[in-house]
Amino acid sequence: MSLTQLLRPHAWELFSKKLRDKVDRLHYVGFFTPEDALARNMRLVIGKEGSLAFYWLVDESDGVIADVKFQAYGPISLIAAGEIACELVLRKNYDQASRISADLxxxxxxxxxxxxxxPKQAYSHLNQAIAAIDQASQQCFDIPYTAEYDLTPIEHDFNEIPGGIPGWQDFPSAQKLAIIKEVIDKEIRPYIELDAGGVNVLHFKDDKEVVISYEGSCVTCHSSTGSTLTAIQQILRARVHPSLVVIPEL
Structure with a gap:
């Protein structure tokens, strides 16, 4: 073994702390049987890709994934991808699940x-998880689902920057707008797209007002002026500056 190999960090150290914590406390490992599905009056759906398999119990009245487990045989990164995918699809319908991406x-x-x-060398396992999700979703196409959602899919687990981005007040308006758009692109839009919706930044006014517009299902969704709007504002205040106010153009 070369000196370079000895000094190279173990792959485990290349994972984020949040990811390592998930792997340390796996919640979704296992499987469901046809008997389990019958007992709970659900459809059993199994999506497989290589050595990864997802087991969904799907409510046939609305397409919601009521429970989920997975089995994986392979490296830690594959097991991690399976665990995270299960966490994201649980209590979403199969249409929302089909919109999940490797990047998300x-x-x-x-x-x-x-x-x-x-780490970059583990991206193939993220794609493997997405392929298994797609296979499972395709088995549900005959199940009706609602295209209107009352709850926001946006995650609320984020870390605040005390006082906001350093020097924020001194940035020119164009730079502030660019930062706001970047945060929305990376941390908000992917989740909203799970519900076939969209969000755009229209204006940045009076150095604090972020005017947004909705697209797709968000236009008629009640949460667009409730929980989704609140989540967008919380994320921008945490990531950018606590003075920001988000206003939807309806």
Missing amino acids: LDQHVRDKKDIPSF
Whole structure:
């Protein structure tokens, strides 16, 4: 073994802390049987890709994934991808699940927004998880689902920057707008797209008002002026500056 190999960090150290914590406390390992599905009056759906398999119990009245487990045989990164995917699809319907991307899996367990949670050599396992999700979703196409959602899919687990981004008040308006758009692109839009919705920044006014517009299902969704709007404002205040106020253009 060369000196370079001896000094190279172990792959475990290349994962984010949030990801390592998930692997240390796995919640979704296992499987369901047809008998389990019958007892709970659910459809058993199994999506497989290579050595990764997802087991969904799907409510046939609305397409919601009521419970989920996975089995994986392989490296830690594959097991981690399975665990994170299960956490994201649980209590969503199969249409929402089909919109999950490999990038969203990675973002879900990042410690810092600009640093991937998985090392580059493990990205294939994220894609493997997405392929298994797609296979499971395709088995549900005959189940009706609602296209209107009352709860926001945006995650609320984020770390605040005390006082906001250093020097924020001194930035020119164009730079402030660019930062706000970047945060929305990376931390908000991917989750909203799970519900076939969209969000755009229209204006940045009076050095604190962020005017947004919704697209797709968000236009008619009640949470667009409730929980989703609150989540967007909380994230921008935590990531950018606590003085920001988000206003939807309806």
